[in-house]
Amino acid sequence: MIVENNVADGHFGEYGGRFVPEALIGALNELENAHISSQKDPAFLSELAELHRTYTGRPSIITEVPRFAEHAGGARILLKREDLNHTGSHKINNVLGQVLLTKRMGKKRIIAETGAGQHGVAAATAAALMGLECVVYMGEEDTRRQSLNVARMKLLGAQVVPVTSGSRTLKDAINEAMRDWVTNVADTHYLLGTVTGPHPFPTMVRDFHKIIGEESRTQVLALTGKLPDAVLACVGGGSNAIGIFHAFIPDAGVRLIGFEAGGDGVETGRHAATISGGSPGVLHGTRSYVLQDENGQTVESHSISAGLDYPGVGPEHAYLHDIGRAEYRAINDNQAMEAFSLLCKTEGIIPAIETAHALAGAMIIGKEVGPDATLLINLSGRGDKDVQTAAQYFGIPL
Amino acid sequence: MSTSLDRLFEKVRTENRAALIAYIPAGFPSIEGCNKAIKALAVAGVDAIEIGFPYSDPVMDGPTIQEAADISLKAGTGAHDVFAALKTASDCGVASVVMTYWNPIEKFGVDKFAQYISDNGGSGVITPDLPIEESTQWLVATDKYDINPIYVLAPSSSDERIGKVTSKTGGFVYAASVMGVTGARTSVSVNARDLVSRIRATTSLPVAVGLGVSTREQACEVAGYADGVIVGSAFIKLLLNAQSESDGLHAISELAKALALGVRESR
Structure with missing residues (x-):
């Protein structure tokens, strides 16, 4: 059997890569292409820079x-x-970049995970700004610990889904968001909040920060x-x-x-x-x-x-x-x-x-x-x- | 060299029917209960059994399999219980494979995992979160121990990608019938038939359909165009909802018998 070499893209030495269900591969390719082309697109970069100047501060x-x-x-x-x-x-840097990419890909709905609620609030904020539907997955345990942030997200128009599986914290909120994404990938972007997850997320989120x-x-x-x-x-x-x-x-x-x-x-x-x-x-x-x-x-x-x-x-x-x-x-x-x-x-x-x-x-x-x-x-x-x-x-x- | 799984698909082809493949997580509903369930399924006419390696973060699985995995993990199920269940299945005379997320393989040792599959009579491993791009080391190991590397394809897979994946696949191609997680559904998506025909355009390997099959009628329908019908959540739900272990075993046995008829009556 001929064994093919690992792709270099999306790897940091022996780390990174993509370990996801096949159903997500197409969406990750689409996202990677959108990210690469947007980073070379002066209109995209100036729109993001202007948002940072006039909205982020x-x-x-x-x-x-x-x-x-x-x-x-x-x-x-x-x-x-x-x-x-x-x-x-700092979370706003990433969410503004990703909502612009969401629009670029023609998707209308974003989902996000949150632990403390900072990324969830930032995602809900950016969704409100861009008129996107927003669903935030949050461990049931965290919704209790951070009830104020749950209220903030709801005020911003997001739907907050308490996650009751596993340990009911951030890790399980990510699992639930991935399950939503596998099911609704055609019209939904997963706005992941940190530099982990499958390629291109670690590279893309870093580029926005x-x-x-x-x-x-x-x-x-x-x-x-x-x-x-x-x-x-x-x-x-x-x-x-x-x-x-x-x-x-x-x-x-x-x-x-x-x-x-x-x-x-x-x-x-x-x-x-x-x-x-x-x-x-x-x-x-x-x-x-x-x-x-x-x-x-x-x-x-x-x-x-x-x-x-x-x-x-x-x-x-x-x-x-x-x-x-x-x-x-x-x-x-x-x-x-x-x-x-x-x-x-x-x-x-x-x-x-x-x-x-x-x-x-x-x-x-x-x-x-x-x-x-x-x-x-x-x-x-x-x-x-x-x-x-x-x-x-x-x-x-x- | 061919595996029991390869020989099974040759056999069902000559019998002009589809194979019935059942999924059950190791250690569920208990270590001993799992052994009994495997035996009951084999006696009731299941052709092949997938032993699930319960995992803490099963992003491909719906609530039913999550619950079963939780129960199994709380009881302390580990790699050796998975291999023991695999051996139970192969000792029953059915083709047996393991279905697992990647991290337990990596943690156990990639080469050693493939070796243990082979040593316990297993035919192969289904790896639902391991894309072929990350499979270099794994394919060396499956080749070395002559076991089938079984990959999952989805309705969203491009034709180009289907060709790339099937060229590395052994045993059968796992066609996920819907975009979504595991779990019984009222109807099997029309996407499944289309996906199977797109897969057949690239390979002569058998194609089995999973995700959402739970009834004799659905099994019959899928057997009309696929070489294998995979049923998981429906069995697990019966075990979860049963009043007693013996009720649960009786219920899965009845379902397996009905499904075994289903995979034989469509052609």
């Missing part, structure tokens, strides 16, 4: 945080303020006259991290450091640190690191941050890890909450708990590299949605 600013930096070894710390984007996080790194590279050079010593971001699926990392990948002197959710501690088994505590495998259509047992069954993840509570990670991160270009460390719940509180009290910025993992990372890295270093952190989201969780954690009566 780009470019997002850089804020230097010297009072916070005192707790991070005195290193110079710069925040890329994706929290100031419309809808409160790489503006974060491109802007901040220019901004940091203008502000400090040099590149940062390290770029830091939290990593769940990994979209905000790849977004800020990407422009710096060729800059060999810039360390790229991702912080995964360590939950109760990687050693306890109750965590969501996929690269730090998982192994290579396939989940949700892509080959990457996965939290899994000896039979290849996905293991449930744990994190105080619903947005990082996912047992997989984007394949490009797996690749950057294996080739040594990026480093990945785990931050436990309590470390993240300490950094969360510190940024609130020293700088008047309430970060998302997801983002607080990167801030906690900065407190560690800053002490390692010393006061002469400059650290750039992606402040990926604002923490309004986390007020209830944080109040409970810190014992503030509601």
